[in-house]
Amino acid sequence: MKYSLIFVALLSISSLNGVETTQEMQMQNTESASNMPQSQEQSAQSQIIIDDEISSNNNEEAVLSQEEPLIITVTGQGVAPLNTTSPAQAYALAKRAAIADGYRLIAEKVKGVRVDGQDLIKNMMVKRSTVRTSVHAMVRHANVVETAFKEGLCEVEMEITLSHSDFAQ
Amino acid sequence: MRSRDGNHSFSLRLCSIIFFFIISSAQAEEYYISYRYVVKDAIIYNESLDISPAMFTCNGKTYDPLTLQNNNSKDLSQILLRHSVEFIDYLHKIGLHVDHKEETLNLQNTSTTILTLKTKCFKVHFNDNFVKIAPLK
Numbered sequence: 602m603k604y605s606l607i608f609v610a611l612l613s614i615s616s617l618n619g620v621e622t623t624q625e626m627q628m629q630n631t632e633s634a635s636n637m638p639q640s641q642e643q644s645a646q647s648q649i650i651i652d653d654e655i656s657s658n659n660n661e662e663a664v665l666s667q668e669e670p671l672i673i674t675v676t677g678q679g680v681a682p683l684n685t686t687s688p689a690q691a692y693a694l695a696k697r698a699a700i701a702d703g704y705r706l707i708a709e710k711v712k713g714v715r716v717d718g719q720d721l722i723k724n725m726m727v728k729r730s731t732v733r734t735s736v737h738a739m740v741r742h743a744n745v746v747e748t749a750f751k752e753g754l755c756e757v758e759m760e761i762t763l764s765h766s767d768f769a770q
Numbered sequence: 771m772r773s774r775d776g777n778h779s780f781s782l783r784l785c786s787i788i789f790f791f792i793i794s795s796a797q798a799e800e801y802y803i804s805y806r807y808v809v810k811d812a813i814i815y816n817e818s819l820d821i822s823p824a825m826f827t828c829n830g831k832t833y834d835p836l837t838l839q840n841n842n843s844k845d846l847s848q849i850l851l852r853h854s855v856e857f858i859d860y861l862h863k864i865g866l867h868v869d870h871k872e873e874t875l876n877l878q879n880t881s882t883t884i885l886t887l888k889t890k891c892f893k894v895h896f897n898d899n900f901v902k903i904a905p906l907k
Contacts, residue, residue: 678812708870731874734875743863
C-alpha cells in the first residue's frame with residue numbers, strides 16, 4: 602500500500618513535469634513559428650536587394666561623360682551571294698554586307714530604333730502580325746577591328762569612339 | 771651690256787616660267803562624288819560610285835585628305851578604280867548615312883540596309899606620283 606502510494610505520487614509528479622515540458626515545447630514551437638516568417642522575410646528582403654544590385658549591375662548602361670570617351674563595339678554579319686565568280690569576290694561582298702550590318706548596329710545603339718507593330722486578330726485568332734523597325738543615322742569614324750570569314754558568313758567586329766565633344770552644341 | 775650679277779632678267783624670267791608651270795600643274799580640280807550600296811537580307815544587292823567633274827567651283831575647307839599612288843594619270847575614275855578598296859574604306863571613314871528598314875511578317879524577317887554618301891564635292895590634287903583627295907566642308 603505504501604509503495605503504491607509512493608508510485609502514484611511519483612507518477613503524478615512525472616506527469617506534471619511532462620505537461621510542463623510539453624508546454625515549454627509548445628511555447629518554444631510557437632516562438633519559433635512566430636520567428637520563422639520574420640526570418641523568411643528578412644532573407645527574402647536580402648534576396649531582393651541582392652537581385653536588385655545584380656540587375657542594376659547588369660542593366661548598367663555606359664553613359665558618355667565629359668572625362669572619358671565611350672567605345673562601342675558591335676559585330677556585323679554578312680552573307681556572300683550565291684552567284685559569285687570567285688571566292689575572293691564572295692569574301693569582298695560578304696564583308697561589305699557585314700560592314701553595313703555593323704553600321705546599322707552602331708546606329709541602333711547610338712541613336713535608337715523606331716519600332717511599329719500591328720496585329721490583326723479575327724475570330725479570336727491572329728491573322729497577321731507585323732513588326733516594322735527602322736533606323737536613320739549618320740555614322741562616321743567607325744573602325745573595323747577584326748574580320749572573320751567562315752562558311753560563307755563574314756563577321757566584322759567594329760568599334761566607334763564617342764567623345765563628349767561630338768555631341769556638344 | 772651685262773650687269774655685274776650676270777643675266778638677271780633672263781634668270782628672273784626663267785624662274786617665273788617655272789613657277790607658273792608648277793602652279794598650273796599642281797592646280798586642284800574639283801569633283802562631285804557620291805556612293806551608295808544596298809544590303810538586302812544580309813546579302814549585298816547593289817553598289818554604285820558616281821564621279822563627276824564639278825562645273826562650278828566649290829566653296830569650303832578641305833579636311834581628312836587621302837593620298838593615293840598615281841602613275842602620271844589625270845583620270846580620277848581610273849585611279850579610284852585601281853584603289854577602290856582603299857577609297858571605299860576612306861568613304862566609310864568620312865561618314866555614311868544609314869537607312870535601315872526591317873519587317874517581320876508572321877515571324878518571317880526581311881531587312882534592307884542602305885548606306886549612302888550624299889553627293890559631296892572633293893578637291894583633287896593630281897601629281898606625277900600621287901593624288902590627294904579631300905572633301906570640302
